[in-house]
Amino acid sequence: MANASWIRAEPWGIHLVPVDCWIDPARPVERALITHGHADHARGGHGETIATPETLAIMDLRYNTRAGVRPVAYGETVRLAGGVDATWLPAGHVLGSAQVLLEHAGERVIVTGDFKRRPDPTCAPFAVTPCDVLITEATFGLPVFIHPPVEEEIGKLLSARTANPDRCVLVGTYALGKAQRVIAELRRAGYPEPIWLHGALERMCRLYEEFGVELGDLRLVSDAQKDELRGAVVLCPPSALSDRWSRRLPEPITAMASGWMRVR
Ligand SMILES: [Zn+2]
Structure with missing residues:
Protein backbone atom coordinates (compact mmCIF):
# COMPACT_ATOMS: atom_id res chain seq x y z
CA MET A 1 0.00 0.00 0.00
CA THR A 136 -4.48 18.87 -1.74
CA GLU A 137 -6.08 21.92 -0.20
CA ALA A 138 -9.55 23.35 -0.64
CA THR A 139 -10.38 26.96 0.24
CA PHE A 140 -13.95 26.65 -1.02
CA GLY A 141 -14.33 22.89 -0.67
CA LEU A 142 -17.09 22.90 1.95
CA PRO A 143 -20.59 22.21 0.55
CA VAL A 144 -21.74 25.51 2.05
CA PHE A 145 -20.01 27.30 -0.84
CA ILE A 146 -22.28 27.38 -3.86
CA HIS A 147 -20.58 28.58 -7.02
CA PRO A 148 -23.12 30.03 -9.44
CA PRO A 149 -22.33 29.85 -13.15
CA VAL A 150 -19.80 32.49 -14.17
CA GLU A 151 -22.01 33.55 -17.10
CA GLU A 152 -24.80 34.39 -14.65
CA GLU A 153 -22.54 36.59 -12.52
CA ILE A 154 -21.10 38.37 -15.57
CA GLY A 155 -24.68 38.87 -16.78
CA LYS A 156 -25.60 40.55 -13.48
CA LEU A 157 -22.59 42.81 -13.75
CA LEU A 158 -23.49 43.87 -17.28
CA SER A 159 -27.17 44.38 -16.34
CA ALA A 160 -26.16 46.63 -13.44
CA ARG A 161 -24.14 48.68 -15.90
CA THR A 162 -26.96 48.97 -18.45
CA ALA A 163 -29.48 49.96 -15.77
CA ASN A 164 -27.20 52.70 -14.43
CA PRO A 165 -25.62 54.49 -17.39
CA ASP A 166 -24.50 57.47 -15.28
CA ARG A 167 -22.66 55.36 -12.74
CA CYS A 168 -19.79 52.89 -13.00
CA VAL A 169 -19.59 49.26 -11.92
CA LEU A 170 -16.57 48.78 -9.66
CA VAL A 171 -15.36 45.22 -9.12
CA GLY A 172 -12.86 44.33 -6.37
CA THR A 173 -10.46 41.69 -7.70
CA TYR A 174 -7.12 40.30 -6.62
CA ALA A 175 -4.27 41.28 -8.93
CA LEU A 176 -3.20 37.75 -9.87
CA GLY A 177 -5.87 35.58 -11.43
CA LYS A 178 -9.22 37.07 -10.48
CA ALA A 179 -8.73 40.38 -12.31
CA GLN A 180 -7.76 38.66 -15.57
CA ARG A 181 -10.53 36.07 -15.25
CA VAL A 182 -13.21 38.76 -14.83
CA ILE A 183 -11.82 40.65 -17.84
CA ALA A 184 -11.61 37.51 -20.00
CA GLU A 185 -15.15 36.44 -19.02
CA LEU A 186 -16.46 39.92 -19.89
CA ARG A 187 -14.79 39.59 -23.30
CA ARG A 188 -16.19 36.08 -23.73
CA ALA A 189 -19.66 37.54 -23.04
CA GLY A 190 -19.04 39.95 -25.93
CA TYR A 191 -18.26 43.10 -23.90
CA PRO A 192 -16.12 45.21 -26.26
CA GLU A 193 -15.72 48.48 -24.30
CA PRO A 194 -12.52 49.59 -22.58
CA ILE A 195 -12.12 48.07 -19.11
CA TRP A 196 -10.62 50.50 -16.63
CA LEU A 197 -7.99 49.44 -14.12
CA HIS A 198 -6.62 50.65 -10.82
CA GLY A 199 -2.85 51.02 -11.34
CA ALA A 200 -2.10 48.09 -8.99
CA LEU A 201 -3.66 45.66 -11.47
CA GLU A 202 -1.90 46.83 -14.60
CA ARG A 203 1.43 45.01 -14.58
CA MET A 204 -0.06 41.58 -13.94
CA CYS A 205 -2.59 42.10 -16.75
CA ARG A 206 0.26 43.03 -19.11
CA LEU A 207 2.17 39.91 -18.06
CA TYR A 208 -0.87 37.75 -18.90
CA GLU A 209 -1.00 39.42 -22.31
CA GLU A 210 2.70 38.68 -22.86
CA PHE A 211 1.85 35.00 -22.35
CA GLY A 212 -0.89 35.18 -24.98
CA VAL A 213 -4.02 35.79 -22.87
CA GLU A 214 -6.00 38.42 -24.76
CA LEU A 215 -7.71 40.94 -22.49
CA GLY A 216 -8.79 43.58 -25.02
CA ASP A 217 -8.76 47.35 -24.44
CA LEU A 218 -7.46 48.03 -20.92
CA ARG A 219 -7.03 51.56 -19.64
CA LEU A 220 -5.93 53.18 -16.41
CA VAL A 221 -8.41 55.05 -14.24
CA SER A 222 -5.66 57.57 -13.57
CA ASP A 223 -5.78 58.54 -17.28
CA ALA A 224 -9.59 58.94 -17.37
CA GLN A 225 -11.84 61.96 -17.21
CA LYS A 226 -14.61 61.34 -14.69
CA ASP A 227 -17.30 61.42 -17.40
CA GLU A 228 -15.49 58.70 -19.38
CA LEU A 229 -16.13 56.37 -16.45
CA ARG A 230 -19.92 56.73 -16.56
CA GLY A 231 -21.31 53.39 -17.68
CA ALA A 232 -17.85 51.85 -17.45
CA VAL A 233 -16.56 48.68 -15.80
CA VAL A 234 -13.71 49.44 -13.40
CA LEU A 235 -11.49 46.91 -11.59
CA CYS A 236 -9.50 47.59 -8.45
CA PRO A 237 -7.88 45.59 -5.63
CA PRO A 238 -10.41 44.79 -2.86
CA SER A 239 -8.58 47.17 -0.51
CA ALA A 240 -9.34 50.11 -2.84
CA LEU A 241 -13.11 49.49 -2.93
CA SER A 242 -13.78 51.83 -0.05
CA ASP A 243 -10.68 53.99 0.15
CA ARG A 244 -10.07 57.53 -1.09
CA TRP A 245 -9.16 56.28 -4.54
CA SER A 246 -12.74 55.22 -5.31
CA ARG A 247 -14.06 58.75 -4.65
CA ARG A 248 -12.88 59.85 -8.09
CA LEU A 249 -15.35 57.42 -9.67
CA PRO A 250 -18.93 58.37 -10.68
CA GLU A 251 -21.19 56.80 -7.99
CA PRO A 252 -19.71 53.30 -8.18
CA ILE A 253 -21.90 50.21 -7.84
CA THR A 254 -19.51 47.84 -6.09
CA ALA A 255 -19.10 44.11 -6.50
CA MET A 256 -16.50 41.64 -5.30
CA ALA A 257 -15.00 38.87 -7.40
CA SER A 258 -14.13 36.46 -4.62
CA GLY A 259 -13.41 32.74 -4.79
CA TRP A 260 -16.85 32.08 -6.14
CA MET A 261 -17.40 35.45 -7.75
CA ARG A 262 -20.77 36.54 -6.45
CA VAL A 263 -21.91 39.93 -7.76
CA ARG A 264 -24.10 41.71 -5.23
ZN1 LIG B 1 -3.64 30.43 -5.31
Missing part, protein backbone atom coordinates in the same frame (compact mmCIF):
# COMPACT_ATOMS: atom_id res chain seq x y z
CA ALA A 2 1.23 3.48 -0.85
CA ASN A 3 2.20 5.56 2.16
CA ALA A 4 4.47 8.23 0.67
CA SER A 5 6.64 8.14 3.79
CA TRP A 6 9.33 9.98 1.81
CA ILE A 7 7.18 13.14 1.91
CA ARG A 8 6.78 15.10 5.15
CA ALA A 9 4.39 17.91 5.96
CA GLU A 10 6.23 20.61 7.89
CA PRO A 11 4.76 23.91 9.13
CA TRP A 12 6.63 25.82 6.42
CA GLY A 13 6.14 23.50 3.46
CA ILE A 14 6.08 20.00 2.03
CA HIS A 15 9.47 18.32 2.29
CA LEU A 16 10.66 15.71 -0.21
CA VAL A 17 13.11 13.95 2.08
CA PRO A 18 15.28 11.89 -0.33
CA VAL A 19 16.07 14.92 -2.49
CA ASP A 20 15.88 17.65 0.19
CA CYS A 21 13.48 19.76 -1.88
CA TRP A 22 10.50 21.74 -0.70
CA ILE A 23 7.17 22.42 -2.33
CA ASP A 24 5.85 26.00 -1.85
CA PRO A 25 8.04 26.63 1.21
CA ALA A 26 7.19 29.60 3.40
CA ARG A 27 10.85 30.36 4.09
CA PRO A 28 14.00 30.43 1.94
CA VAL A 29 15.36 26.97 1.11
CA GLU A 30 18.13 25.52 -1.08
CA ARG A 31 15.72 24.12 -3.67
CA ALA A 32 12.02 24.98 -4.06
CA LEU A 33 9.35 23.52 -6.33
CA ILE A 34 6.61 26.13 -6.76
CA THR A 35 3.02 25.35 -7.79
CA HIS A 36 1.89 28.90 -8.65
CA GLY A 37 2.51 32.58 -8.14
CA HIS A 38 0.14 33.49 -5.28
CA ALA A 39 1.98 34.91 -2.29
CA ASP A 40 0.97 32.11 0.09
CA HIS A 41 2.71 29.61 -2.21
CA ALA A 42 5.50 31.52 -3.97
CA ARG A 43 8.11 33.46 -2.06
CA GLY A 44 11.51 34.81 -3.00
CA GLY A 45 14.95 34.01 -1.64
CA HIS A 46 15.43 30.34 -2.57
CA GLY A 47 18.74 28.97 -3.88
CA GLU A 48 17.03 27.34 -6.84
CA THR A 49 13.39 27.80 -7.88
CA ILE A 50 11.75 25.28 -10.22
CA ALA A 51 8.38 26.25 -11.69
CA THR A 52 6.56 26.89 -14.96
CA PRO A 53 7.84 29.84 -17.04
CA GLU A 54 4.62 31.75 -16.25
CA THR A 55 5.00 31.25 -12.50
CA LEU A 56 8.66 32.29 -12.67
CA ALA A 57 7.66 35.46 -14.56
CA ILE A 58 5.03 36.25 -11.91
CA MET A 59 7.59 35.68 -9.14
CA ASP A 60 10.10 37.89 -10.94
CA LEU A 61 7.49 40.65 -11.20
CA ARG A 62 6.80 40.41 -7.48
CA TYR A 63 10.16 39.52 -5.94
CA ASN A 64 12.85 40.07 -8.61
CA THR A 65 13.73 36.37 -8.59
CA ARG A 66 15.67 36.14 -11.82
CA ALA A 67 18.65 34.24 -10.38
CA GLY A 68 18.62 30.49 -9.79
CA VAL A 69 15.44 29.74 -11.69
CA ARG A 70 14.69 26.61 -13.68
CA PRO A 71 11.64 26.74 -15.95
CA VAL A 72 9.70 23.54 -16.64
CA ALA A 73 6.93 23.23 -19.20
CA TYR A 74 3.66 21.44 -18.48
CA GLY A 75 4.23 17.71 -18.94
CA GLU A 76 8.01 18.01 -18.55
CA THR A 77 9.70 15.77 -15.99
CA VAL A 78 12.64 16.90 -13.89
CA ARG A 79 14.78 14.19 -12.30
CA LEU A 80 15.83 15.52 -8.91
CA ALA A 81 19.19 14.31 -7.62
CA GLY A 82 18.35 11.67 -5.04
CA GLY A 83 15.83 9.87 -7.18
CA VAL A 84 12.49 11.71 -7.32
CA ASP A 85 10.93 12.53 -10.68
CA ALA A 86 8.79 15.68 -10.66
CA THR A 87 6.33 16.57 -13.43
CA TRP A 88 4.38 19.82 -13.63
CA LEU A 89 0.74 19.45 -14.78
CA PRO A 90 -1.93 22.15 -15.28
CA ALA A 91 -4.01 23.01 -12.19
CA GLY A 92 -6.53 25.39 -13.82
CA HIS A 93 -6.14 27.98 -11.03
CA VAL A 94 -4.18 30.96 -12.44
CA LEU A 95 -1.72 31.54 -15.28
CA GLY A 96 1.09 28.98 -14.96
CA SER A 97 -0.47 27.14 -12.03
CA ALA A 98 0.57 23.53 -11.69
CA GLN A 99 0.05 20.34 -9.77
CA VAL A 100 3.31 18.53 -9.16
CA LEU A 101 3.38 14.79 -9.80
CA LEU A 102 6.14 13.14 -7.77
CA GLU A 103 7.36 9.62 -8.54
CA HIS A 104 9.63 7.71 -6.19
CA ALA A 105 9.93 4.16 -4.86
CA GLY A 106 7.14 2.95 -7.13
CA GLU A 107 4.68 5.53 -5.76
CA ARG A 108 2.92 8.37 -7.55
CA VAL A 109 2.03 11.35 -5.40
CA ILE A 110 0.29 14.50 -6.58
CA VAL A 111 0.52 17.82 -4.78
CA THR A 112 -2.28 19.87 -6.34
CA GLY A 113 -1.48 23.32 -4.96
CA ASP A 114 -4.54 25.49 -5.50
CA PHE A 115 -6.69 24.20 -8.32
CA LYS A 116 -10.11 24.47 -9.89
CA ARG A 117 -11.93 22.30 -12.38
CA ARG A 118 -14.20 24.90 -13.97
CA PRO A 119 -13.07 26.29 -17.31
CA ASP A 120 -11.08 29.53 -17.05
CA PRO A 121 -10.13 31.33 -20.27
CA THR A 122 -6.94 32.67 -18.68
CA CYS A 123 -5.15 29.41 -17.90
CA ALA A 124 -4.66 25.80 -18.99
CA PRO A 125 -7.40 23.44 -17.73
CA PHE A 126 -6.93 21.14 -14.73
CA ALA A 127 -5.45 17.81 -15.80
CA VAL A 128 -6.91 14.74 -14.07
CA THR A 129 -3.96 12.44 -13.35
CA PRO A 130 -3.97 8.99 -11.70
CA CYS A 131 -1.94 8.77 -8.48
CA ASP A 132 -1.56 6.71 -5.30
CA VAL A 133 -1.60 9.64 -2.87
CA LEU A 134 -3.24 13.05 -3.35
CA ILE A 135 -2.06 16.01 -1.29
Whole structure:
Protein backbone atom coordinates (compact mmCIF):
# COMPACT_ATOMS: atom_id res chain seq x y z
CA MET A 1 0.00 0.00 0.00
CA ALA A 2 1.23 3.48 -0.85
CA ASN A 3 2.20 5.56 2.16
CA ALA A 4 4.47 8.23 0.67
CA SER A 5 6.64 8.14 3.79
CA TRP A 6 9.33 9.98 1.81
CA ILE A 7 7.18 13.14 1.91
CA ARG A 8 6.78 15.10 5.15
CA ALA A 9 4.39 17.91 5.96
CA GLU A 10 6.23 20.61 7.89
CA PRO A 11 4.76 23.91 9.13
CA TRP A 12 6.63 25.82 6.42
CA GLY A 13 6.14 23.50 3.46
CA ILE A 14 6.08 20.00 2.03
CA HIS A 15 9.47 18.32 2.29
CA LEU A 16 10.66 15.71 -0.21
CA VAL A 17 13.11 13.95 2.08
CA PRO A 18 15.28 11.89 -0.33
CA VAL A 19 16.07 14.92 -2.49
CA ASP A 20 15.88 17.65 0.19
CA CYS A 21 13.48 19.76 -1.88
CA TRP A 22 10.50 21.74 -0.70
CA ILE A 23 7.17 22.42 -2.33
CA ASP A 24 5.85 26.00 -1.85
CA PRO A 25 8.04 26.63 1.21
CA ALA A 26 7.19 29.60 3.40
CA ARG A 27 10.85 30.36 4.09
CA PRO A 28 14.00 30.43 1.94
CA VAL A 29 15.36 26.97 1.11
CA GLU A 30 18.13 25.52 -1.08
CA ARG A 31 15.72 24.12 -3.67
CA ALA A 32 12.02 24.98 -4.06
CA LEU A 33 9.35 23.52 -6.33
CA ILE A 34 6.61 26.13 -6.76
CA THR A 35 3.02 25.35 -7.79
CA HIS A 36 1.89 28.90 -8.65
CA GLY A 37 2.51 32.58 -8.14
CA HIS A 38 0.14 33.49 -5.28
CA ALA A 39 1.98 34.91 -2.29
CA ASP A 40 0.97 32.11 0.09
CA HIS A 41 2.71 29.61 -2.21
CA ALA A 42 5.50 31.52 -3.97
CA ARG A 43 8.11 33.46 -2.06
CA GLY A 44 11.51 34.81 -3.00
CA GLY A 45 14.95 34.01 -1.64
CA HIS A 46 15.43 30.34 -2.57
CA GLY A 47 18.74 28.97 -3.88
CA GLU A 48 17.03 27.34 -6.84
CA THR A 49 13.39 27.80 -7.88
CA ILE A 50 11.75 25.28 -10.22
CA ALA A 51 8.38 26.25 -11.69
CA THR A 52 6.56 26.89 -14.96
CA PRO A 53 7.84 29.84 -17.04
CA GLU A 54 4.62 31.75 -16.25
CA THR A 55 5.00 31.25 -12.50
CA LEU A 56 8.66 32.29 -12.67
CA ALA A 57 7.66 35.46 -14.56
CA ILE A 58 5.03 36.25 -11.91
CA MET A 59 7.59 35.68 -9.14
CA ASP A 60 10.10 37.89 -10.94
CA LEU A 61 7.49 40.65 -11.20
CA ARG A 62 6.80 40.41 -7.48
CA TYR A 63 10.16 39.52 -5.94
CA ASN A 64 12.85 40.07 -8.61
CA THR A 65 13.73 36.37 -8.59
CA ARG A 66 15.67 36.14 -11.82
CA ALA A 67 18.65 34.24 -10.38
CA GLY A 68 18.62 30.49 -9.79
CA VAL A 69 15.44 29.74 -11.69
CA ARG A 70 14.69 26.61 -13.68
CA PRO A 71 11.64 26.74 -15.95
CA VAL A 72 9.70 23.54 -16.64
CA ALA A 73 6.93 23.23 -19.20
CA TYR A 74 3.66 21.44 -18.48
CA GLY A 75 4.23 17.71 -18.94
CA GLU A 76 8.01 18.01 -18.55
CA THR A 77 9.70 15.77 -15.99
CA VAL A 78 12.64 16.90 -13.89
CA ARG A 79 14.78 14.19 -12.30
CA LEU A 80 15.83 15.52 -8.91
CA ALA A 81 19.19 14.31 -7.62
CA GLY A 82 18.35 11.67 -5.04
CA GLY A 83 15.83 9.87 -7.18
CA VAL A 84 12.49 11.71 -7.32
CA ASP A 85 10.93 12.53 -10.68
CA ALA A 86 8.79 15.68 -10.66
CA THR A 87 6.33 16.57 -13.43
CA TRP A 88 4.38 19.82 -13.63
CA LEU A 89 0.74 19.45 -14.78
CA PRO A 90 -1.93 22.15 -15.28
CA ALA A 91 -4.01 23.01 -12.19
CA GLY A 92 -6.53 25.39 -13.82
CA HIS A 93 -6.14 27.98 -11.03
CA VAL A 94 -4.18 30.96 -12.44
CA LEU A 95 -1.72 31.54 -15.28
CA GLY A 96 1.09 28.98 -14.96
CA SER A 97 -0.47 27.14 -12.03
CA ALA A 98 0.57 23.53 -11.69
CA GLN A 99 0.05 20.34 -9.77
CA VAL A 100 3.31 18.53 -9.16
CA LEU A 101 3.38 14.79 -9.80
CA LEU A 102 6.14 13.14 -7.77
CA GLU A 103 7.36 9.62 -8.54
CA HIS A 104 9.63 7.71 -6.19
CA ALA A 105 9.93 4.16 -4.86
CA GLY A 106 7.14 2.95 -7.13
CA GLU A 107 4.68 5.53 -5.76
CA ARG A 108 2.92 8.37 -7.55
CA VAL A 109 2.03 11.35 -5.40
CA ILE A 110 0.29 14.50 -6.58
CA VAL A 111 0.52 17.82 -4.78
CA THR A 112 -2.28 19.87 -6.34
CA GLY A 113 -1.48 23.32 -4.96
CA ASP A 114 -4.54 25.49 -5.50
CA PHE A 115 -6.69 24.20 -8.32
CA LYS A 116 -10.11 24.47 -9.89
CA ARG A 117 -11.93 22.30 -12.38
CA ARG A 118 -14.20 24.90 -13.97
CA PRO A 119 -13.07 26.29 -17.31
CA ASP A 120 -11.08 29.53 -17.05
CA PRO A 121 -10.13 31.33 -20.27
CA THR A 122 -6.94 32.67 -18.68
CA CYS A 123 -5.15 29.41 -17.90
CA ALA A 124 -4.66 25.80 -18.99
CA PRO A 125 -7.40 23.44 -17.73
CA PHE A 126 -6.93 21.14 -14.73
CA ALA A 127 -5.45 17.81 -15.80
CA VAL A 128 -6.91 14.74 -14.07
CA THR A 129 -3.96 12.44 -13.35
CA PRO A 130 -3.97 8.99 -11.70
CA CYS A 131 -1.94 8.77 -8.48
CA ASP A 132 -1.56 6.71 -5.30
CA VAL A 133 -1.60 9.64 -2.87
CA LEU A 134 -3.24 13.05 -3.35
CA ILE A 135 -2.06 16.01 -1.29
CA THR A 136 -4.48 18.87 -1.74
CA GLU A 137 -6.08 21.92 -0.20
CA ALA A 138 -9.55 23.35 -0.64
CA THR A 139 -10.38 26.96 0.24
CA PHE A 140 -13.95 26.65 -1.02
CA GLY A 141 -14.33 22.89 -0.67
CA LEU A 142 -17.09 22.90 1.95
CA PRO A 143 -20.59 22.21 0.55
CA VAL A 144 -21.74 25.51 2.05
CA PHE A 145 -20.01 27.30 -0.84
CA ILE A 146 -22.28 27.38 -3.86
CA HIS A 147 -20.58 28.58 -7.02
CA PRO A 148 -23.12 30.03 -9.44
CA PRO A 149 -22.33 29.85 -13.15
CA VAL A 150 -19.80 32.49 -14.17
CA GLU A 151 -22.01 33.55 -17.10
CA GLU A 152 -24.80 34.39 -14.65
CA GLU A 153 -22.54 36.59 -12.52
CA ILE A 154 -21.10 38.37 -15.57
CA GLY A 155 -24.68 38.87 -16.78
CA LYS A 156 -25.60 40.55 -13.48
CA LEU A 157 -22.59 42.81 -13.75
CA LEU A 158 -23.49 43.87 -17.28
CA SER A 159 -27.17 44.38 -16.34
CA ALA A 160 -26.16 46.63 -13.44
CA ARG A 161 -24.14 48.68 -15.90
CA THR A 162 -26.96 48.97 -18.45
CA ALA A 163 -29.48 49.96 -15.77
CA ASN A 164 -27.20 52.70 -14.43
CA PRO A 165 -25.62 54.49 -17.39
CA ASP A 166 -24.50 57.47 -15.28
CA ARG A 167 -22.66 55.36 -12.74
CA CYS A 168 -19.79 52.89 -13.00
CA VAL A 169 -19.59 49.26 -11.92
CA LEU A 170 -16.57 48.78 -9.66
CA VAL A 171 -15.36 45.22 -9.12
CA GLY A 172 -12.86 44.33 -6.37
CA THR A 173 -10.46 41.69 -7.70
CA TYR A 174 -7.12 40.30 -6.62
CA ALA A 175 -4.27 41.28 -8.93
CA LEU A 176 -3.20 37.75 -9.87
CA GLY A 177 -5.87 35.58 -11.43
CA LYS A 178 -9.22 37.07 -10.48
CA ALA A 179 -8.73 40.38 -12.31
CA GLN A 180 -7.76 38.66 -15.57
CA ARG A 181 -10.53 36.07 -15.25
CA VAL A 182 -13.21 38.76 -14.83
CA ILE A 183 -11.82 40.65 -17.84
CA ALA A 184 -11.61 37.51 -20.00
CA GLU A 185 -15.15 36.44 -19.02
CA LEU A 186 -16.46 39.92 -19.89
CA ARG A 187 -14.79 39.59 -23.30
CA ARG A 188 -16.19 36.08 -23.73
CA ALA A 189 -19.66 37.54 -23.04
CA GLY A 190 -19.04 39.95 -25.93
CA TYR A 191 -18.26 43.10 -23.90
CA PRO A 192 -16.12 45.21 -26.26
CA GLU A 193 -15.72 48.48 -24.30
CA PRO A 194 -12.52 49.59 -22.58
CA ILE A 195 -12.12 48.07 -19.11
CA TRP A 196 -10.62 50.50 -16.63
CA LEU A 197 -7.99 49.44 -14.12
CA HIS A 198 -6.62 50.65 -10.82
CA GLY A 199 -2.85 51.02 -11.34
CA ALA A 200 -2.10 48.09 -8.99
CA LEU A 201 -3.66 45.66 -11.47
CA GLU A 202 -1.90 46.83 -14.60
CA ARG A 203 1.43 45.01 -14.58
CA MET A 204 -0.06 41.58 -13.94
CA CYS A 205 -2.59 42.10 -16.75
CA ARG A 206 0.26 43.03 -19.11
CA LEU A 207 2.17 39.91 -18.06
CA TYR A 208 -0.87 37.75 -18.90
CA GLU A 209 -1.00 39.42 -22.31
CA GLU A 210 2.70 38.68 -22.86
CA PHE A 211 1.85 35.00 -22.35
CA GLY A 212 -0.89 35.18 -24.98
CA VAL A 213 -4.02 35.79 -22.87
CA GLU A 214 -6.00 38.42 -24.76
CA LEU A 215 -7.71 40.94 -22.49
CA GLY A 216 -8.79 43.58 -25.02
CA ASP A 217 -8.76 47.35 -24.44
CA LEU A 218 -7.46 48.03 -20.92
CA ARG A 219 -7.03 51.56 -19.64
CA LEU A 220 -5.93 53.18 -16.41
CA VAL A 221 -8.41 55.05 -14.24
CA SER A 222 -5.66 57.57 -13.57
CA ASP A 223 -5.78 58.54 -17.28
CA ALA A 224 -9.59 58.94 -17.37
CA GLN A 225 -11.84 61.96 -17.21
CA LYS A 226 -14.61 61.34 -14.69
CA ASP A 227 -17.30 61.42 -17.40
CA GLU A 228 -15.49 58.70 -19.38
CA LEU A 229 -16.13 56.37 -16.45
CA ARG A 230 -19.92 56.73 -16.56
CA GLY A 231 -21.31 53.39 -17.68
CA ALA A 232 -17.85 51.85 -17.45
CA VAL A 233 -16.56 48.68 -15.80
CA VAL A 234 -13.71 49.44 -13.40
CA LEU A 235 -11.49 46.91 -11.59
CA CYS A 236 -9.50 47.59 -8.45
CA PRO A 237 -7.88 45.59 -5.63
CA PRO A 238 -10.41 44.79 -2.86
CA SER A 239 -8.58 47.17 -0.51
CA ALA A 240 -9.34 50.11 -2.84
CA LEU A 241 -13.11 49.49 -2.93
CA SER A 242 -13.78 51.83 -0.05
CA ASP A 243 -10.68 53.99 0.15
CA ARG A 244 -10.07 57.53 -1.09
CA TRP A 245 -9.16 56.28 -4.54
CA SER A 246 -12.74 55.22 -5.31
CA ARG A 247 -14.06 58.75 -4.65
CA ARG A 248 -12.88 59.85 -8.09
CA LEU A 249 -15.35 57.42 -9.67
CA PRO A 250 -18.93 58.37 -10.68
CA GLU A 251 -21.19 56.80 -7.99
CA PRO A 252 -19.71 53.30 -8.18
CA ILE A 253 -21.90 50.21 -7.84
CA THR A 254 -19.51 47.84 -6.09
CA ALA A 255 -19.10 44.11 -6.50
CA MET A 256 -16.50 41.64 -5.30
CA ALA A 257 -15.00 38.87 -7.40
CA SER A 258 -14.13 36.46 -4.62
CA GLY A 259 -13.41 32.74 -4.79
CA TRP A 260 -16.85 32.08 -6.14
CA MET A 261 -17.40 35.45 -7.75
CA ARG A 262 -20.77 36.54 -6.45
CA VAL A 263 -21.91 39.93 -7.76
CA ARG A 264 -24.10 41.71 -5.23
ZN1 LIG B 1 -3.64 30.43 -5.31
